[in-house]
Amino acid sequence: MNIQSCLPKGAGFSVAENKCRIVSNEAVNEEYRLLIAEADDVALSARAGQFFHLLCPSVGGEKPFLRRPMSIYRVDPEAGRIGFLYKVTGKGTRALSSLRPDDTIDAMGPLGQGFSLPSGVRNVLMVGRGVGLATLAPLARLATKSEAAVTAVLSARRRDLLMSRQELENAGARVIEVTDEEGTSQPETLEALLCDLHAQLPFDFAATCGSNRLFQLVRSLCAEWNIPGETALEAFMGCGTGMCYACVVPTMDANGKEQYRRVCWDGPVFPISEALGW
Structure with missing residues (x-):
């Protein structure tokens, strides 16, 4: 129907x-x-x-x-x-x-509103954890179809909980796995890795989903590198169509003013400069 x-x-x-x-x-x-x-x-x-x-x-x-x-x-x-x-x-x-x-x-x-790659993007960074990997997987295919290179960083508590390597590699992405148990997923460690990758071949777009601490890291790096980025937010939803207003979250508008927006209708994907996390 x-x-x-x-x-x-x-x-x-x-x-x-x-x-x-x-x-x-x-x-x-x-x-x-x-x-x-x-x-x-x-x-x-x-x-x-x-x-x-x-x-x-x-x-x-x-x-x-x-x-x-x-x-x-x-x-x-x-x-x-x-x-x-x-x-x-x-x-x-x-x-x-x-x-x-x-x-x-x-x-x-x-x-909902999906990801939108800016025209001319050539090197995409994706950082996801847990079920956030589900949201980011289709973005890898969208990016590679646009002839952009994709680096996907997958984070999990343990190595046996890592997912989507094959899915992302089939889409043409380079995959890097980090875990809590190996001490490679901490924001400070991951920041050093991402900055090193950026120095080798600068990223010109970034996306993240699934972890508030990873969101804060990617948001900070996007500002430092002066590149656009997007994040998919999570929220409890009632109707899923924007009518019940059960999933509102605070965001920042272009003028730096805080405003509440619906994750299901205005998102779930937001510019990373406007999102404040969840």
Whole structure:
């Protein structure tokens, strides 16, 4: 069902209530799962950084009241499939983990503002942690299609929780992995690494998602290097379409004045100079 008429004006893209058949829903490590589903043309038009609002099934007496926002991890128009990488944390994601091949999920979307690469970008830095890697993965494909080089820094607590190396390398990105247990993910250590990479071949765009401390680091480096950047913010969402105002966060406008904006509608992707974290 197309719900375009129910949205606030100015979406600029098609949105529908997509009925998607589950192809697979498998664990990638002890915390995260990858759900792959067949999708129609509206869902397959999703852009890097956008998300879907998923209607979770009722399982074992648990009935999630609200949909769950889920960043798009993979869009494969040729195969007619989309993918979501998610962490099982509560009754909504537990319900999602119960889905099996040939089950159907209601995925409303695509929703939100995605990433926008400036014209002429040649060297992109991406820094992500945890489920933030799901949001950044499609950006790597967008950048390499624009003939830009991509360096993706993946952060996790432990090496066994690192994800998306193959996904990003398949997209043409250079991948660097850092972890807490190895002492390589600390902001001071990571800053030295990124500054060294920048000295070798300057980055001209940066993106980050999944960690407030990494956001603060990348935001600082963008200002120091005088380059544009974007970040995908996270928030609890009610409607996912900007109407309930449940996901507002403070941001900074061009004049340095603080203002509240909706993550689901004005974002989730914001210029890094305007975002204040979460």
